[in-house]
Amino acid sequence: MPKHELILLKNMMQPGYTGSLQDYERAGGYQALRKVVGKAQPAEVTAMVMKSGLRGRGGAGFPTGVKWGFLPKGYQGPRYLCCNADESEPGTFKDRQLIERDPHQILEGIVLACYAIGAETAYIYIRGEFVLGARILEQAIVEARDAGYIGTNILGAGITANVWVHRGAGAYICGEETALLESLEGKRGLPRVKPPFPATHGLYNKPTVVNNIETLANLPHIVSRGPEWFASIGSPPKSTGTRVFCVSGHVKGPGNYEVPMGITFRELIYEQAGGMRSDKPLKAFIPGGASAPFLTPNHLDVKLDFESVAAAGSMLGSGGVTVMEEGTDMVWAALRLMEFFYHESCGKCSPCREGSSWLVQTMRRIVAKRGRMEDLETLVDLCKNIEGRTVCAFGDASVAPIMGTLKHWRPEYVALIQEAEAANLIKLEPAGRH
Numbered sequence: 415m416p417k418h419e420l421i422l423l424k425n426m427m428q429p430g431y432t433g434s435l436q437d438y439e440r441a442g443g444y445q446a447l448r449k450v451v452g453k454a455q456p457a458e459v460t461a462m463v464m465k466s467g468l469r470g471r472g473g474a475g476f477p478t479g480v481k482w483g484f485l486p487k488g489y490q491g492p493r494y495l496c497c498n499a500d501e502s503e504p505g506t507f508k509d510r511q512l513i514e515r516d517p518h519q520i521l522e523g524i525v526l527a528c529y530a531i532g533a534e535t536a537y538i539y540i541r542g543e544f545v546l547g548a549r550i551l552e553q554a555i556v557e558a559r560d561a562g563y564i565g566t567n568i569l570g571a572g573i574t575a576n577v578w579v580h581r582g583a584g585a586y587i588c589g590e591e592t593a594l595l596e597s598l599e600g601k602r603g604l605p606r607v608k609p610p611f612p613a614t615h616g617l618y619n620k621p622t623v624v625n626n627i628e629t630l631a632n633l634p635h636i637v638s639r640g641p642e643w644f645a646s647i648g649s650p651p652k653s654t655g656t657r658v659f660c661v662s663g664h665v666k667g668p669g670n671y672e673v674p675m676g677i678t679f680r681e682l683i684y685e686q687a688g689g690m691r692s693d694k695p696l697k698a699f700i701p702g703g704a705s706a707p708f709l710t711p712n713h714l715d716v717k718l719d720f721e722s723v724a725a726a727g728s729m730l731g732s733g734g735v736t737v738m739e740e741g742t743d744m745v746w747a748a749l750r751l752m753e754f755f756y757h758e759s760c761g762k763c764s765p766c767r768e769g770s771s772w773l774v775q776t777m778r779r780i781v782a783k784r785g786r787m788e789d790l791e792t793l794v795d796l797c798k799n800i801e802g803r804t805v806c807a808f809g810d811a812s813v814a815p816i817m818g819t820l821k822h823w824r825p826e827y828v829a830l831i832q833e834a835e836a837a838n839l840i841k842l843e844p845a846g847r848h
């Protein structure tokens with residue numbers, strides 16, 4: 415049983431909760447919308463979100479209210495809210511659960527965000543494989559529209575907010591906010607050069623906010639219970655609220671755990687997720703999705719908040735915590751992740767497009783025991799030529815597994831290469847001398 419108060423997962427943990435409109439209303443749903451629509455000024459809602467300290471749950475952790483504040487004031491014309499439900503970061507599966515089990519919590523958050531930023535249209539960009547989630551959202555939108563929570567003249571207050579579901583086609587890069595916008599516009603999902611930022615030049619070149627599903631799901635609670643309440647949870651002032659961490663890998667209880675930010679990795683892995691699968695010692699963990707550099711058992715007492723994880727040399731990212739036990743082959747693990755990034759590189763920037771292919775080839779050679787010592791320098795050189803040289807953060811993310819494993823487990827690379835060299839020496843011995 416969780417020892418902390420659940421916020422986002424609370425409803426779905428109640429026996430018999432189906433996520434229907436009736437169930438959501440019975441649990442107090444749509445009261446936040448009733449509290450503000452037509453009663454508070456949109457700017458007041460933005461001010462509440464700023465005061466709560468809510469930061470984006472999609473990866474970068476940007477303060478949500480501040481992001482909304484970047485929209486041009488007094489702009490006459492459409493503006494959009496895009497809800498990022500792409501969730502393709504390996505090891506991340508929280509948005510899916512929020513969507514499938516409590517869709518109205520997200521829809522209420524979306525309408526609140528639309529109200530605050532003055533958007534009459536919101537698109538939920540959902541990962542193509544989430545077929546069930548897309549159906550559940552469609553159904554929930556119909557229910558909410560019939561009840562007057564979505565559409566025109568919301569709650570009789572003359573406010574419009576239409577919500578549409580748009581299914582992606584299965585590209586990791588379409589989770590990156592500008593690639594998402596391109597894809598929504600019907601183009602190939604490639605990231606845009608920033609600036610200009612979506613706040614001024616977003617969807618169809620109009621002012622746009624892109625927010626993650628979990629970010630949006632927090633809004634009804636902030637509005638209902640007040641920003642001070644939210645700001646008192648977690649690790650204030652910079653990491654407020656809870657987060658849903660997706661724990662996977664070699665633990666006894668893989669799954670989603672909602673905890674206040676600021677608990678330690680030790681508590682998350684050993685108390686919440688039940689500890690190591692076969693009671694072997696922990697060897698490594700990825701703290702925030704495949705893009706986040708690996709951490710080691712020395713980091714178990716690092717706090718799960720934005721600053722502490724950054725100070726430890728990684729990032730909280732998407733909240734996907736992947737745990738590896740002693741005995742895990744770290745070179746193989748890095749190769750597996752690199753293969754994912756190679757497959758998903760969109761091809762726009764040559765350092766990432768060409769570099770990821772080269773990295774995979776070199777890593778495959780090392781794992782197949784055909785590597786050379788010089789390969790280690792080549793790996794570092796390639797990573798350094800990708801880092802910071804691409805249009806979006808994908809490039810930096812893609813090199814994290816190799817750079818991280820080289821930093822902490824270099825002897826494993828060296829051992830594989832030494833085996834390769836020894837095998838070569840035997841092969842090179844002239845036949846006649848035996």
Ligand SMILES: Cc1cc2nc3c(=O)[nH]c(=O)nc-3n(C[C@H](O)[C@H](O)[C@H](O)COP(=O)(O)O)c2cc1C
Binds near residue numbers: 469472
């Ligand atoms: C390669 C890449 C993939 C991303 N994938 C996702 C994703 O699947 N879901 C998500 O919410 N954000 C993802 N992001 C982050 C988004 O670009 C963006 O920062 C986020 O949706 C903003 O919402 P937030 O402020 O609520 O976190 C990704 C970023 C990059 C660089």
